[in-house]
Amino acid sequence: MGELQELARKLLADGAVKVVIGYEEGPRGVRPAFITTPKDADRLVFDERCVHNLTMYLTPTRKHIAALGKPAIIVKGCDTRSLAGLIRQSQVKRENVVVIGARCGGVLKDPSVKAAIAEDTVADRCRGCTIREPRLVDHLVGEPKPAPPGKSLVDQKIDELDAMTPEQRLAFWHEQLSRCIRCHACREVCPNCFCVRCLADKAEPLESSAHLRGNMAWHMVRAMHQAGRCVDCGECERVCPADIPLRLLNRKIARVIEARFGHRPDDDPESTAPIGSFQPEDGQEFIR
């Protein structure tokens, strides 16, 4: 058995953890798995189809997972930034979870089909990845992998949008957001969306209807609430049943924050959040 499965088996057998949150083979490709007995550890898989960011299963909103007992979780390098965020925001205590880092060389755009990582198969968010070897971990598994190829298309698309006229941009977003049906799947899979009661679940101030006015408000508010916290794991975009390019919004804001406040999401639980902190000398050229 592989290194990962052996480690999981041991953790469960020793009683160090009660559940290993990882990936297994499902009817339509790889999916999240919750392994609770040593003999089931065989079911675990880890390869380039493991696109899911599992860290949201650690948030206090997932009561049914917490009920299983102390978890171990399999994370990719990128996922550790979410984990660091959850620790930073007091949602997860580092000592309450065993972190198994898996070395990663990028995941697939279409995880339902097995394929090698290449320029045209790799998920866009993996391009330019700098964190292939997770650091915030208790155990590290897998062989070092080469960096995923290619340049981010999202950044390219943002540049295109920035170059458009405001009317064109508005038309673009109207077209995209008109497909939104307000299922809020983007929120539910997001490790940052751990609010006990989301603003969107209240009758005020957001309109819950799936018309363009309500959709614009929801996506702007969500983007604002993600500002400085989004780690671009791309889960919201992956799960959107309407294929709305949500990464464009979050990535744009991340770029604004980096340009203005010099902050990038990292895997350090001690770092400061850009929204929620300030510098007296922050730019204010837009303020009268």
Next chain:
Amino acid sequence: MNLYQPYLMRVDEIIDETVDTRTLKLAFKDPAVAESFTFKAGQFGEYSVFGAGECTFCVASSPTRKGYIECSFKKVGRVTSAMRDVDVGATMGFRGPYGNSFPLDKMEGKSVVFIAGGIGLAPVRCVIWNVLDLRDRFKDVTIVYGARTVGDLVYKRELAQWAARKDVKLWQTVDPGGETPDWKGEIGFVPTIVGKAAPSPKDAYAIVCGPPVMIKFTLPVLAKLGFSDETIYTTLENRMKCGVGKCGRCNIGPVYVCKDGPVFTAAEIKKLPQEF
């Protein structure tokens, strides 16, 4: 026009029951509707404040009183907050009546025991007045009503009226510690007082309404007194939106509270999955 279109109602009277509960008396704006509108004790409706939304309550007034309906509510959310803000003369909406009702025809000629806790008196009060307005058709009427504190007792004016009537046996109670120095009623939890009141199960029906915990402990007391589960009625309130079996949220297993209820016998409730 569609089935979600409410009747327009005028707020005729506002009665503060406790610090956080209030009763609104609503009259139909359309005289034709006022004339033709009928309902049965136990039925509910969707009350709305335009701009805030709809909310589900039983009709708290008796079907024997025509031309108006009353609802009693506690301020907990957006709609009930808006309902607290309306003034006399304001316009509200009402859809209904929906759901089944208490079997008054079956109860005729029998004794009736009413047991209620807190604001659970609202649906029971509807039946009480229905019975009292047709008093000669029923045998003994016993009412056991309790609340956490004296301040939490609703329909105080009517409690006084019932207390004054010779043809009604009224037991009022408050939870220990909830009494005031001049409190003349009982002190103790509703199930205990029911045991003390010990209404006869002979030819009798019981109507129980209140917080789940009160119902839970009252049912064994009634059973001990000899009431069968088929003669005990209660009403369930689940979150609802449509009131007519379409919106899909009020079901408890296979039972739709809006269509099969809200009135159930204890026997029916025991058969339900414990998900309410």
Next chain:
Amino acid sequence: MTRKAFITESDVRALAADLIAAGTRVVAPGRVGTPLGERIEYRVANKVDEILLGQDEPARSLKDFFLPPTDVILAWQEKKDQVELTPVSSTFAPQVIIGAKPCDAAALEIVDKVMDWDYHDELWFGRRAATTIITLACEGGDRSCFCTAVGLEPSGTRGSDVLLTPAAGGYSAEILTDKGEKLVAAHAVRFGADKGADEARAFAEKGRKRVDANLGLKPAEVRKWLAGHFDDAFWKSIALACHGCGACASVCPTCHCFDIVDECEGLGCGVRRRNWDTCQTAKFTMHGSGHNPRADQSSRMRQRVMHKFCIYPERFGEILCTGCGRCARVCPGGMDILEVVSKVNEMACGGAK
């Protein structure tokens, strides 16, 4: 009173062109380009060449056109102490759906039952009455399809007014209802004499076999098991990966639950809307007091499965599922209703437990 005819693919397009030219709304599968790639959706066709007469399943079902994600049910306007209501009309302009999936057409008939349960939902049936559905037989979908397990057919006629089944040179057309007959009569020039019936039968047979391979089910046994296992540990085990997002319900052709909300359009005026809602979120059943009868995700998951395979069949004699497989395709947690139901089926039939 079904009769058969034949129509070529170019005549289907010509028929659509005639309808569009006459101002009838035509809804058909079409490609929608997004920055994330192309998707196929049922949508209003403005031009004939947008219509896709293929086998790909639209990402969303037809319910959007009968129970829109958001729909105005009335408008109000305050005037001093008075409120004026403007009811919305429940008569709708005619629309023709071309190229519907048989499962999506069948879903409408299934949901009809609840929409007519003692109270007649005028908005639903107004749209139903205004719509003529030309269905395109299905060759059997992918591995998540299981329509034959819930009593439907890839070439089934339920809910359709006209069923087109591929045959050499075009489609064998089965005219199933008065509405279908009326449409065909009005466009008689587009239809030829019946031919290709044998090919159509073979197509249907092939499709059925293909779907059959995915899942065999004994719905009555499943229902019985579900009715008796409300508190089974099974429910806890299947909901772990569930995010409670409700994406499954939003793409489901039969999920019809909704919310009613008021929205202001300024001061003293606004509209009341009916919006899609889903049993998968916590707030769906949350009481004003904060008490929630379905407090955890496993109870919400159970509700969805129960509603589809036990409650609805008991009430209306229909499984509230068409086996279209969309929920499995869209689930971010990789959950699969096929898997859940086959496990139930196994427990129900295999004597386990």
Next chain:
Amino acid sequence: MAETKILAFVCNWCSYGGADNAGGMRLKYPADVRLVRVMCSGRIDPVFIIKAFERGADGVIVSGCHPGDCHYTAGNYHARRRFAVFRELMIFMGIDPRRVTFSWVSASEGGKWRDVVSETVERVRALGPFEGYRGLTGRQHG
């Protein structure tokens, strides 16, 4: 030119005082503006601005204490970061940022308040009503 509807969110300690001061000094400015007083500019959630447009505002003014003057020490610094991001988001979504004025107005700056309002009104009047946003529900019924 037609009157527009401008909603101003002003902080209790500085900008509301500034507006008061403008009134006290009998400074004249267009009557298009309605004030909503909040305790601090840090309380002004971007969703307020969105909501204002939804309910029919043609323009929005957001105003708080000058940096360093916040009654709560740092509320306006926090607000500044948030607004910087929100403004860029608006631009990215294609919403005209000229419909929103961010400003610092102290309690003694009646003149500045008049200028902020006058400039905003002039700009928003030139842009015309913002029915486009409020009407995004597309009330079609089909």
